[in-house]
Amino acid sequence: MKYLCLVYYNEAAMQERGDDHWQSLNKECQSYSGGLQESGVMLDGSALQPVSTATTVRLRDGQVSVTDGPFAETKEQLAGFYLIDANDLNDAIRVASRIPPARYGSIEVRPVRDIYGESSDAVPYAEALAQR
Amino acid sequence: MDDMETTLQRIFASESRRVLATLIRLLGDFDLAEDALQEAFVAALRQWPEDGVPDNPRAWLVSAGRFKAIDQLRRRACYDALLREQADHLATQATVEMEIENAAIEDDRLRLIFTCCHPGLAPQAQVALTLREVCGLTTEAIARAFLSKPATVAQRIVRAKGKIRDAKIPYEVPEGAALAERLQSVLQVIYLVFNEGYLASSGEQALRHDLSEEAIRLAELVLALLAERTDQPDPECQGLLALMLLHHARRATRTDAQGELVLLENQQRSLWDRQEIQRADQLVRQALLSRRFGPYTLQAAIAAVHAQSPSSAETDWQEIVGLYDLLMQHMPTPIVALNRAAALAMRDGPEAGLQALAPLMENKALQGYHLAHAALADMHRQLGHQDAAAQAYTQALALATQPAEKRFLQQRLADLSG
Numbered sequence: 324m325k326y327l328c329l330v331y332y333n334e335a336a337m338q339e340r341g342d343d344h345w346q347s348l349n350k351e352c353q354s355y356s357g358g359l360q361e362s363g364v365m366l367d368g369s370a371l372q373p374v375s376t377a378t379t380v381r382l383r384d385g386q387v388s389v390t391d392g393p394f395a396e397t398k399e400q401l402a403g404f405y406l407i408d409a410n411d412l413n414d415a416i417r418v419a420s421r422i423p424p425a426r427y428g429s430i431e432v433r434p435v436r437d438i439y440g441e442s443s444d445a446v447p448y449a450e451a452l453a454q455r
Numbered sequence: 456m457d458d459m460e461t462t463l464q465r466i467f468a469s470e471s472r473r474v475l476a477t478l479i480r481l482l483g484d485f486d487l488a489e490d491a492l493q494e495a496f497v498a499a500l501r502q503w504p505e506d507g508v509p510d511n512p513r514a515w516l517v518s519a520g521r522f523k524a525i526d527q528l529r530r531r532a533c534y535d536a537l538l539r540e541q542a543d544h545l546a547t548q549a550t551v552e553m554e555i556e557n558a559a560i561e562d563d564r565l566r567l568i569f570t571c572c573h574p575g576l577a578p579q580a581q582v583a584l585t586l587r588e589v590c591g592l593t594t595e596a597i598a599r600a601f602l603s604k605p606a607t608v609a610q611r612i613v614r615a616k617g618k619i620r621d622a623k624i625p626y627e628v629p630e631g632a633a634l635a636e637r638l639q640s641v642l643q644v645i646y647l648v649f650n651e652g653y654l655a656s657s658g659e660q661a662l663r664h665d666l667s668e669e670a671i672r673l674a675e676l677v678l679a680l681l682a683e684r685t686d687q688p689d690p691e692c693q694g695l696l697a698l699m700l701l702h703h704a705r706r707a708t709r710t711d712a713q714g715e716l717v718l719l720e721n722q723q724r725s726l727w728d729r730q731e732i733q734r735a736d737q738l739v740r741q742a743l744l745s746r747r748f749g750p751y752t753l754q755a756a757i758a759a760v761h762a763q764s765p766s767s768a769e770t771d772w773q774e775i776v777g778l779y780d781l782l783m784q785h786m787p788t789p790i791v792a793l794n795r796a797a798a799l800a801m802r803d804g805p806e807a808g809l810q811a812l813a814p815l816m817e818n819k820a821l822q823g824y825h826l827a828h829a830a831l832a833d834m835h836r837q838l839g840h841q842d843a844a845a846q847a848y849t850q851a852l853a854l855a856t857q858p859a860e861k862r863f864l865q866q867r868l869a870d871l872s873g
Binding site for chain 1: 622
C-alpha cells in the first residue's frame with residue numbers, strides 16, 4: 324500500500340536555527356531517503372522551496388484565479404514529501420517517525436487513493452485476502 | 456427448548472466477542488465479520504436443538520460464521536468477478552480448525568483491542584469502537600452512557616471503521632518497543648471509559664457503575680492476555696487496574712442518600728469494598744517491585760494509602776507526599792502539582808499548602824479547573840481568610856459543570872457566611 328508522508332514545519336523557526344543546523348538537517352534527510360530508496364520503501368519524494376514561492380490556483384465559474392502563497396495561513400508549512408510503499412499504517416508510521424524533520428514539525432501520513440481501481444467495497448477484501 | 460435457549464444465551468455472552476475477533480482476522484473486515492457472527496448464532500439456534508451443542512462451540516461458531524461470509528461474498532459476487540475470486544480463495548483455504556486453536560483466538564482478542572485503540576483514531580472513536588466491538592455494548596447503550604445521540608455514536612464508529620480500512624490500520628498486536636507505546640493508548644481508552652462511568656462530566660446522575668465495571672473487566676482482560684504473551688504481567692496495566700479498583704471500592708460511599716457528594720474524609724470507611732482494596736494492594740505491590748512502573752501505579756499507590764488508612768485522621772500524609780514527589784518525576788502536570796500541594800497542606804498545614812498552590816494558580820490550565828479553585832478556597836477557609844475563600848469558591852462554582860459538585864460548592868460557600 325502506498326502512503327504519502329507530508330513533511331510540515333514552521334519555516335521561520337527553522338530559519339532561526341541557523342545555517343549549520345540547516346545543512347546538517349539536509350544531510351540527514353539525504354541519507355535517510357537514500358536508504359529508503361535503496362530498500363525500495365521510498366518510491367518518490369522531494370524537498371520543496373519555501374511557501375514564499377508558492378502560488379495557489381483555483382477555478383471558479385470557469386475563471387482561473389491565481390493568488391500568492393499557500394491556500395491557508397498555518398503555523399507549519401509543507402516542506403517536502405515522501406511517497407512510500409508500506410505494509411500497513413503501523414509500518415508507515417515507523418518510516419514517518421524517522422523522517423528527520425519529524426523532530427521539529429509534523430508528518431502527515433495519507434494513504435494514497437487509487438482512483439482507477441476503486442469499485443464499490445471490493446478493495447478491502449482483496450487486500451485482506453491478498454495478505455494471507 | 457428453553458434450556459437450549461439459556462445455553463445459547465450463555466454461550467453468546469461468553470463467546471461472541473472472541474468469535475467476532477477471530478472472524479475479523481479471517482475475513483479482514485469489521486462489518487462482514489459482524490454480519491457473519493449474527494448469522495452463525497442464527498444457525499446455531501436452528502441446528503443445536505437438533506444435533507446438540509458441539510464439543511467446541513467456539514470453533515463451530517467461527518467456522519459457521521466464515522461459511523456464512525463466503526456465502527454472502529458469493530451472492531454479491533454475481534456482480535463482481537473479483538469478489539467471486541475472493542470467495543473461492545476463502546473457501547479453499549486450509550481448514551479453519553487450524554486457525555482457530557484457542558491460543559490463536561485469545562491473540563485475536565488482543566489484536567482487536569489494539570486495533571480499536573489505535574492512536575490513529577480519535578480518542579472518542581477509540582472509546583466507542585472498543586465498547587462496541589470488544590465489550591459488545593450496543594450503539595444505544597454507548598450513546599446513553601456518554602449522553603450523546605445514537606446517530607452520533609454510530610457515525611463515529613462508521614468513520615473509525617472507514618479509517619481502519621482505508622488507511623489500513625493493521626490487525627496486529629505491536630511488537631517490541633511499539634508495544635509499550637501502543638499499550639499506553641489502550642490503557643488511556645480504558646481509563647477514559649472508567650472515568651466516564653465514575654464521574655460523569657455532566658448530567659444529574661453523578662455515578663454510573665456500568666461503564667466503570669466494563670473498564671475494570673477490560674483491564675483484567677488486557678492484563679491476562681498480555682501476561683500470556685510475555686509471561687509477565689505489565690506493571691502499568693496492573694497499576695491502572697489497581698487504581699480503578701480502589702476508586703470502585705469506595706463507590707457506595709461517594710454520595711449520600713440525597714445524591715450529594717461526600718468527601719473522602721467523611722466517607723464511611725466500613726462500607727468500602729475490602730476485597731477490591733486487597734486485590735488492588737497486591738497489584739500495586741507487584742507493579743512497584745517490577746521497577747518498571749509508571750504514573751498509573753503511583754496514582755494507585757496513593758489511592759491505596761488512603762484506602763488502607765483506618766480513618767481520615769490517621770492518613771499517612773508523609774507517605775502520600777513522597778509518592779506525589781515520585782509521580783511529579785513521571786508526570787509533571789499541573790494537576791499532579793495541585794494534588795501534591797493539597798497533600799502538603801494535610802501534612803504541614805494550610806499555610807504550607809497555600810505556599811505551594813499559590814504559584815501554581817498562574818497556570819492557565821489550573822485557572823480553568825474548578826477543583827484548583829476549590830482547593831485554594833479550602834486552604835483560605837482553614838486559615839480564616841473569609842473573603843479570599845468566598846472568592847475562590849465562587850470561582851470554582853462558576854467553572855463546575857457537574858450538578859452534584861455544584862451543590863457541594865454552594866453549600867461550602869453558604870457555610871462561610873453562616
